[in-house]
Amino acid sequence: xxxxxxxxxxxxxxxxxxxxxxxxxxxxxxxxxxxxxxxxxxxxxxxxxxxxxxxxxxxxxxxxxxxxxxxxxxxxxxxxxxxxxxxxxxxxxxxxxxxxxxxxxxxxxxxxxxxxxxxxxxxxxxxxxxxxxxxxxxxxxxxxxxxxxxxxxxxxxxxxxxxxxxxxxxxxxxxxxxxxxxxxxxxxxxxxxxxxxxxxxxxxxxxxxxxxxxxxxxxxxxxxxxxxxxxxxxxxxxxxxxxxxxxxxxxxxxxxxxxxxxxxxxxxxxxxxxxxxxxxxxxxxxxxxxxxxxxxxxxx
Numbered sequence: 001x002x003x004x005x006x007x008x009x010x011x012x013x014x015x016x017x018x019x020x021x022x023x024x025x026x027x028x029x030x031x032x033x034x035x036x037x038x039x040x041x042x043x044x045x046x047x048x049x050x051x052x053x054x055x056x057x058x059x060x061x062x063x064x065x066x067x068x069x070x071x072x073x074x075x076x077x078x079x080x081x082x083x084x085x086x087x088x089x090x091x092x093x094x095x096x097x098x099x100x101x102x103x104x105x106x107x108x109x110x111x112x113x114x115x116x117x118x119x120x121x122x123x124x125x126x127x128x129x130x131x132x133x134x135x136x137x138x139x140x141x142x143x144x145x146x147x148x149x150x151x152x153x154x155x156x157x158x159x160x161x162x163x164x165x166x167x168x169x170x171x172x173x174x175x176x177x178x179x180x181x182x183x184x185x186x187x188x189x190x191x192x193x194x195x196x197x198x199x200x201x202x203x204x205x206x207x208x209x210x211x212x213x214x215x216x217x218x219x220x221x222x223x224x225x226x227x228x229x230x231x232x233x234x235x236x237x238x239x240x241x242x243x244x245x246x247x248x249x250x251x252x253x254x255x256x257x258x259x260x261x262x263x264x265x266x267x268x269x270x271x272x273x274x275x276x277x278x279x280x281x282x283x284x285x286x287x288x289x290x291x292x293x294x295x296x297x298x299x300x
Contacts (some may be wrong), residue, residue, distance in 0.1 A: 171260070
């Protein structure tokens with residue numbers, strides 16, 4: 001393959017295709033039609049003399065060759081992007097790009113509406129792709145796959161961060177089988193079964209659950225979910241309790257038919273922070289987007 005005859009836009013397409021492993025999602029990220037994206041994949045296959053992505057079941061998986069070059073391709077694209085924007089002024093009104101943010105569904109629920117409203121007013125061609133927060137999200141930020149992550153303050157990925165917002169914890173119970181009053185007794189809390197939140201690993205629990213375990217408040221957890229917002233709905237028709245951030249509980253109180261009860265002991269506040277790759281600390285676009293997220297969060 002002759003570099004002079006190779007369209008560097010294909011390298012960008014290959015990077016996104018290997019990340020998404022889905023032609024439709026890759027096309028959306030690059031603001032292309034699906035047929036155009038399929039055409040680029042065909043040209044890439046011809047250029048590299050390899051299928052690159054093959055269908056396995058219902059999805060696409062990289063070939064051995066593609067998996068072997070994926071990291072190098074991503075690094076090349078990042079280097080090219082940094083080179084091209086190094087002297088280019090940034091204007092949110094005309095910028096056309098997408099940012100990837102790793103966050104829990106609770107964080108997305110709080111930030112989505114005000115952030116989308118802000119972007120629609122000042123940066124109509126900038127979009128945000130929220131992706132599931134996982135234990136490996138810090139690594140994906142370090143690799144440049146995710147632009148930002150929203151993590152509890154206790155999380156230490158060794159990357160730059162800035163505080164976003166705080167929340168307190170309450171206990172939720174189905175209103176059809178809820179303890180009386182607006183505060184649980186320690187006996188009520190410990191005697192009932194619980195649903196707990198975890199991030200992609202049953203061994204990982206929420207900040208509140210971790211604090212309770214470390215301080216000797218042993219309670220019976222009979223189920224875990226990776227969704228903060230699903231937990232309140234799972235209480236319906238049961239005697240289960242779950243600990244949720246107060247803002248989430250208040251938003252879902254009516255829809256999930258739950259009562260919110262004060263905990264019988266003090267639990268440290270939930271403190272969320274935004275984390276990013278230091279390589280982009282001086283990037284005008286990244287800095288601007290980070291400032292929008294921080295500003296929106298400060299108004300919650």
